[in-house]
Amino acid sequence: MIDRRNLLLGGTAFTALAAFAYLRPTGAPLAAEGDFPFKLTDEEWKAKLDPTAYDVLRHEATERPFTSPLNGEHRAGTFICAGCDQPLFASETKFDSGTGWPSFYTFIEGAIGTSVDNTLFMTRTEVHCSNCGGHQGHVFEDGPEPTGLRYCINGVSLKFVAA
DSSP, rough: OOHHHHHHHHHHHHHHHHHHHHOOOOOGGGGGOOOSSSOHHHHHHHHHHHHHHHHHHHHHOOTTTTGGGGEEEEEEEEEETTOOEEEEHHHHEEEEEEESOOOSSOOOOTTEEEEEETEEEESEEEETTTTOOEEEEEEEEEETTTOOOEEEOOOGEEEEEEE
């Protein structure tokens, strides 16, 4: 049963977690951490991307939940990297996770790389575009069958191309 106290405590916890995700300090651009086929200078990335996409793709920031228009995108097509246009996710693998970010249960083969993320006092698996190194989001083991995985992706890291 949800009472006023539990509702307030849950809301406070959610707000604190969102603040950590949104306000956490960011480090050097991802391009410095790997050798990816698609390369731009930091100034070229800034010119190519809007500020939020730049912070997410190049500095591992997180967009606010429930703000991406791609949450409601259900047409047939492909979700591509907003940084380099590499196809990342097929629309038929998208599902509504209720988390506020576009979610997929698998990716297009070879399109995603992973690394360990130890921020926010936990260990998570970060996913990035294998072509440009752009931060996409994280993968969790609480997704639907057939994989049991949930690729929780920042909407600003993606563009949608209808079939």
